[in-house]
Amino acid sequence: MTGVRIARWQAEDLELLRRLNVPEVRDHTGGPETDEQVVARHERYVRGHGPRSGQMFTVVLPDGRKVGSVGYGERVWHDVPVYELGWAILPDHQGRGLATAATLAALADARARGRGRHRWAHAYPSVGNAASNAVCRKAGFTLLGPTDFEYPPGRLMRSNDWRLDLADPA
Template identity: 45%
Template structure:
């Protein structure tokens, strides 16, 4: 279990315990507004299995704060502009929002992706109108590369920002909480 500099925030590997319940809590119109809306129970079950089976193609985690599940974050392989890179995404439950949880978890996921030692870059693609997630990228040390069109979910194109973090710079990952 990876820990941040904040002693109360941790990343716990995705597992059968708590995973489906967390996905169900995220599956609201408010929480999925920038992701195409709520999914069917079948799609949630598929997502859970996909998270469990990432293998060397990435990892998903539950974010815990003071021992309580606060959200999720992960990284996975994707092809972007002809290059295989890591992509990251996160969600923080409403009662934990506004406390820096996502930014601290993003700093930890940078360390995880760097430790996997497979790809040079970690990208995040928040919707251009998602101020909170764009703020997470900025606070976690990602560099804004500009706008792009992303297809997510399949069949739905939307404008997003392309944020990138260079993993092979030799620099230490940014401090959580900093």
């Protein structure tokens, strides 16, 4: 979708995070969180990950409406530091290419801000989440295969491991 942009997560974005905390959005990631968990997540998003370690964004339509989130953060995967990407789009805005556009913008930010900090970006959508697996494919990730992935903490889920080379200017 032309004109979709991402904007750094702000204190006033708590209500958006609450609107994203619904079964239609969270079904493949352990289900909706408690409000206490949502508020804690929001506080982490506002603080940010650090100057080069990652960032959370809102997904903004051309008319200024915020309809989702996208971001990346550092993690160690198979003993290698990587960026992990994640996204969520409000149910009434899904299926329009917004998650793919936002993911591409977040990858561009990771390349620019990371300045070669990590070579690889990964995404770990549930094997049953066809829409998020399609986002990975459309954004240029390579499917490495299924894996057991801990998300949320304490819960293993069967995910696909998608990898993208950040050294490739895409």
